[in-house]
Amino acid sequence: MEKLLLNIKSPKDLKTLDIDQLKQLSGEIRQKIIEVTSIKGGHLAASLGAVEIAIAVHYCMESPKDKIVWDVGHQSYAHKLLTGRFKAFDTLREMGGLSGFPKVDESEHDPFTCGHSSTSISAALGLAVARDLKGENNKVVAIIGDASLSTGLAFEGMNHAGHARKNLIVVLNDNEHYISKHVGAMSRYLNRVITNPLYNRVKNEAERILKNIPKVGPVAYKTVKKVQDGLKNLLVPGIIFEELGFRYFGPVDGHDLEELISMIRRVQAMKEPVFIHAITQKGRGYKFAEESPTKFHGIEAFDMATGNVIKEQVPEKCFTSYFSEKILELGLKNKNIVTITAAMPDGTGLQEFATEFPDRFFDVGITEPHAVTFAAGLAKAGLIPVVAVYSTFLQRAYDQLIHDVALQKLPVIFCVDRAGLVGKDGPTHHGVFDVSYTRSLPGFIVMAPKDGTELKEMLEKAVEWGKPVVIRYPRASGERIVADSSCVPVTVGRAEVLREGKNAVILALGSMTNTALRTAEILSKKKIEVKVVNARFIKPLDTELLEEIALYGCKIFILEECVSAGGFASAVLEFFQRENLVNVKVKCLGLPDEFIEHGAREELLRKYHLTPDEAAQTIECELTQ
Numbered sequence: 001m002e003k004l005l006l007n008i009k010s011p012k013d014l015k016t017l018d019i020d021q022l023k024q025l026s027g028e029i030r031q032k033i034i035e036v037t038s039i040k041g042g043h044l045a046a047s048l049g050a051v052e053i054a055i056a057v058h059y060c061m062e063s064p065k066d067k068i069v070w071d072v073g074h075q076s077y078a079h080k081l082l083t084g085r086f087k088a089f090d091t092l093r094e095m096g097g098l099s100g101f102p103k104v105d106e107s108e109h110d111p112f113t114c115g116h117s118s119t120s121i122s123a124a125l126g127l128a129v130a131r132d133l134k135g136e137n138n139k140v141v142a143i144i145g146d147a148s149l150s151t152g153l154a155f156e157g158m159n160h161a162g163h164a165r166k167n168l169i170v171v172l173n174d175n176e177h178y179i180s181k182h183v184g185a186m187s188r189y190l191n192r193v194i195t196n197p198l199y200n201r202v203k204n205e206a207e208r209i210l211k212n213i214p215k216v217g218p219v220a221y222k223t224v225k226k227v228q229d230g231l232k233n234l235l236v237p238g239i240i241f242e243e244l245g246f247r248y249f250g251p252v253d254g255h256d257l258e259e260l261i262s263m264i265r266r267v268q269a270m271k272e273p274v275f276i277h278a279i280t281q282k283g284r285g286y287k288f289a290e291e292s293p294t295k296f297h298g299i300e301a302f303d304m305a306t307g308n309v310i311k312e313q314v315p316e317k318c319f320t321s322y323f324s325e326k327i328l329e330l331g332l333k334n335k336n337i338v339t340i341t342a343a344m345p346d347g348t349g350l351q352e353f354a355t356e357f358p359d360r361f362f363d364v365g366i367t368e369p370h371a372v373t374f375a376a377g378l379a380k381a382g383l384i385p386v387v388a389v390y391s392t393f394l395q396r397a398y399d400q401l402i403h404d405v406a407l408q409k410l411p412v413i414f415c416v417d418r419a420g421l422v423g424k425d426g427p428t429h430h431g432v433f434d435v436s437y438t439r440s441l442p443g444f445i446v447m448a449p450k451d452g453t454e455l456k457e458m459l460e461k462a463v464e465w466g467k468p469v470v471i472r473y474p475r476a477s478g479e480r481i482v483a484d485s486s487c488v489p490v491t492v493g494r495a496e497v498l499r500e501g502k503n504a505v506i507l508a509l510g511s512m513t514n515t516a517l518r519t520a521e522i523l524s525k526k527k528i529e530v531k532v533v534n535a536r537f538i539k540p541l542d543t544e545l546l547e548e549i550a551l552y553g554c555k556i557f558i559l560e561e562c563v564s565a566g567g568f569a570s571a572v573l574e575f576f577q578r579e580n581l582v583n584v585k586v587k588c589l590g591l592p593d594e595f596i597e598h599g600a601r602e603e604l605l606r607k608y609h610l611t612p613d614e615a616a617q618t619i620e621c622e623l624t625q
């Protein structure tokens, strides 16, 4: 059979296909997505579930004139394949290759860059309002998942859109999952809408009547709509979307191209906010992903025939596993410990705790701001909340950190995972800002462990301290680091000297400690002896040690896996300046003031001179200048 996908150079090429060809195309797209993600890894399950939505929307719309805004964007692989990126698709998530998310620099068909959830409705509304102000004439479609819809930001967007009454289509891609099974009241509500047979029967009947009126005059239309609305409200109390000002259509089978296309066509001419509720299956069309959508949400390279992951990205035991073990142990000892995740129980390592202590575990959905304020409430009432969250997603909750936790000095512990370069997910996901935004929080203790064992100790101490605490750790191996000096217990504001040396000092933060030790070994072979300090604390700093090393007079190199703007090195420099230690020579080896692209973590670390070889080269150069 002729391969249709090869001839799709732009969405225009779709328009010439008939429905059977579109169905064939959906199969080819799925095959391509499975093949490429089996090699490159990626967000397979969500993308497989959104193939027909992508085809139907592009079939009915005229991108790039019409704007198609994906939410999160991890499910947009079919959209990429339909918008001239077929050839480049083989480079998915590679350094210099296609991004795993929509990206304005990548294609004119990506009107909005994303990676974090729930931005689509607000962004689409902005595009729609701008269109109207500029007197332009195009459609705007936001495609959002059921979990992303359940967030404050999405409601804020809906609330405004329903009020502004702009011409805007929201397609809900409802697969009843976020990464794991979607929980929460919104999920329950959507489920009721889908499964309520009485409602559906009556609604279908009303729609049938509407369709069968040969030419629906305004009066007849209004009357039927009134009846339909009345029935809806009677049978499904307060249809949320209609109450919010949207015309609700659905539920529709999100894999039935005919149904989808006819529904989009029906609403296309409407000049008001429209909500299409499409039911989809996460992982659709690949047996293993259908059976285990959570495993295949974001997956590394796998064997297509068995669905088994070929090699783990982190072969050794990662920091997350150490966290997972310790929080379980602490939970057994202390009944006041409660844990919170914003829709990521697996990724953050809380699943075991959740299984052991279901009453003390809270998955609050993709609601980081709520997660933080909820934790603050729990802490106010005397519990010890531990929020496990990725660095990049905690960005959402900056005000809550200040207003709800710091201001009241509440003892909430933030275990900030994926702090540093995360690799292939790219700029929306690198956890490189948390040092800057947490070290400015008054009263917070901010730490970065050198390895998993230290992470465990920090967590244990954090529970005792009764203060707001951040522990940041990367997506990397947490294997124990063995250094010359003996292990010094974690004490607030004390760093740990791991190696002595007279030619220079490396002050290393968390994940960079091992790099610093290996750098020192390389330099030692060149007769350059470097003292290595594991900083441990970003806040409060070990001012005693800093003063001591400032007085050595040798150059200090600060290694940090975060942006240097406002980072750990900045904190050290501020201290030297405050103390008038202005002659100290300091060189910051951190990340520049720019967004870091996607690519393997190791590649990126090399690019930014944060591997032992690169760091040794920089230090040698600086010392011999």
Ligand SMILES: Cc1ncc(C[n+]2csc(CCOP(=O)(O)OP(=O)(O)O)c2C)c(N)n1
Pocket: 046, 049, 072, 074, 075, 115, 116, 117, 144, 145, 146, 147, 148, 149, 173, 175, 177, 178, 179, 282, 342, 343, 344, 366, 368, 393, 396
């Ligand atoms: C603010 C934020 N928090 C967490 C995530 C991590 N994340 C990526 S996809 C996803 C689930 C999205 O679920 P849904 O919107 O229902 O889409 P689906 O994957 O089911 O298609 C989560 C939690 C994120 N991208 N953004």
